[in-house]
Amino acid sequence: MKPKILLIYTGGTIGMIKNPITKALQAFDFEKLLLHIPELHQLECDITSISYEHPIDSSNMNVSHWKELGDIIHARYDDYNGFVILHGSDTMAYTGSALSFMFEHLTKPIIFTGSQLPIGDLRTDAKENLITAIQLAAQHEAGVPIIKEVCIYFEYQLYRANRTVKVNADHFEAFASPNYPPLAVSGVHLNIDKSLLWQHGYDEFAAAQEEQNKRPHHSAERQNAQVANVNDTVDQWRMNYRPELVKEVVVLKLFPGITREIVAAICSIGGLRGIVLETFGSGNAPSEPWFIDIMQETLGRGVYIVNVTQCRGGAVDMGKYETSVKLKEIGMVSGKDITTEAALTKMMYLLKYTNTLSDFKTYFEDSLRGELTV
Numbered sequence: 617m618k619p620k621i622l623l624i625y626t627g628g629t630i631g632m633i634k635n636p637i638t639k640a641l642q643a644f645d646f647e648k649l650l651l652h653i654p655e656l657h658q659l660e661c662d663i664t665s666i667s668y669e670h671p672i673d674s675s676n677m678n679v680s681h682w683k684e685l686g687d688i689i690h691a692r693y694d695d696y697n698g699f700v701i702l703h704g705s706d707t708m709a710y711t712g713s714a715l716s717f718m719f720e721h722l723t724k725p726i727i728f729t730g731s732q733l734p735i736g737d738l739r740t741d742a743k744e745n746l747i748t749a750i751q752l753a754a755q756h757e758a759g760v761p762i763i764k765e766v767c768i769y770f771e772y773q774l775y776r777a778n779r780t781v782k783v784n785a786d787h788f789e790a791f792a793s794p795n796y797p798p799l800a801v802s803g804v805h806l807n808i809d810k811s812l813l814w815q816h817g818y819d820e821f822a823a824a825q826e827e828q829n830k831r832p833h834h835s836a837e838r839q840n841a842q843v844a845n846v847n848d849t850v851d852q853w854r855m856n857y858r859p860e861l862v863k864e865v866v867v868l869k870l871f872p873g874i875t876r877e878i879v880a881a882i883c884s885i886g887g888l889r890g891i892v893l894e895t896f897g898s899g900n901a902p903s904e905p906w907f908i909d910i911m912q913e914t915l916g917r918g919v920y921i922v923n924v925t926q927c928r929g930g931a932v933d934m935g936k937y938e939t940s941v942k943l944k945e946i947g948m949v950s951g952k953d954i955t956t957e958a959a960l961t962k963m964m965y966l967l968k969y970t971n972t973l974s975d976f977k978t979y980f981e982d983s984l985r986g987e988l989t990v
Contacts, residue, residue, distance in 0.1 A: 618661050619662070622696040624685070625667040626703050627704055628731075629641060629730060631734075682715065686857065693724070698761055699726045700727050710957045711728065713955070716777050718965070720984075725765065726765075727752055727768070728767065729749040748806070768780045770790055773800075779986070780793050780955070781956075795929055796986075816983075861968055868882050870926075883913075890963045890964075899932035899936070901939060911946060920973060922950075922963060924954060949981065952989060958987045
């Protein structure tokens with residue numbers, strides 16, 4: 617049977633036209649978008665499309681929109697083999713990262729795409745992006761989707777969403793994955809590097825499920841310890857949807873000359889739960905006593921702080937230089953080579969589903985969805 621793909625239009629440039637008066641881009645009827653790409657009928661899959669009643673500019677995306685999108689996918693998860701989401705590029709890396717944490721143990725692809733030029737533009741990149749994203753979502757072997765994670769497809773490259781950052785507002789190559797290679801490259805052939813795909817625990821799950829299906833389901837078998845272990849493995853790996861996120865977080869970007877007043881004001885925000893601290897190089901920060909004192913006092917109030925690098929590539933290595941030794945000593949969490957987008961959304965996720973700094977640190981510094989290198 618042909619794979620069934622659900623195409624979800626949330627908004628973004630790909631579905632925009634120019635207002636004849638203001639010349640500003642504005643959303644138009646999603647059904648007209650499909651009329652611009654008759655090639656979709658040639659794809660070896662069945663495509664169903666739905667559109668937000670009021671398309672969202674990605675600059676207006678927020679946590680409630682992430683949950684709305686996640687709810688749409690979750691409610692239809694068993695009905696489709698893959699999902700393609702049309703989304704504005706400005707915050708696509710944030711939304712993609714958020715969904716990667718909200719959906720645990722994915723067995724199907726969720727692929728984001730969009731465009732730098734509207735679908736009706738003569739030189740648009742929208743057609744290739746959309747067609748190939750759907751093709752990738754439909755790839756399968758023996759009826760099992762090849763891709764089982766949240767991705768972003770843009771300009772001939774498929775990236776893991778929580779490894780991705782937007783790097784250019786003017787070029788078609790809008791995204792990059794600084795610390796992880798592309799999962800697939802679209803050229804004359806569609807080349808998927810299966811060794812790079814996120815398969816965490818899936819092989820064990822598939823083997824257990826096959827073993828479960830072979831066994832008769834009478835009461836004597838169910839009491840057998842081996843069968844119980846198989847069933848536990850299957851149950852533990854089923855897709856788990858956790859949409860609740862904590863919003864009381866902030867990104868604090870350090871810069872030369874940052875003052876005590878600025879840092880103190882941000883760290884003393886009422887109700888603050890977490891800070892993503894963008895430091896220099898491999899995790900370095902000012903070593904002045906006032907800065908360390910504010911960080912330590914903030915941690916002492918139960919506000920979690922994650923150290924990520926401002927650099928486009930590379931990783932945090934606290935303790936490598938003297939300017940990061942104190943950060944490690946006071947208990948700051950290392951973001952390793954995670955992106956700011958993934959760090960922020962992972963923090964929102966873990967603040968909801970962990971109860972202690974020790975648990976938060978353990979899970980944050982581990983790779984939950986392939987978002988960092990262990």
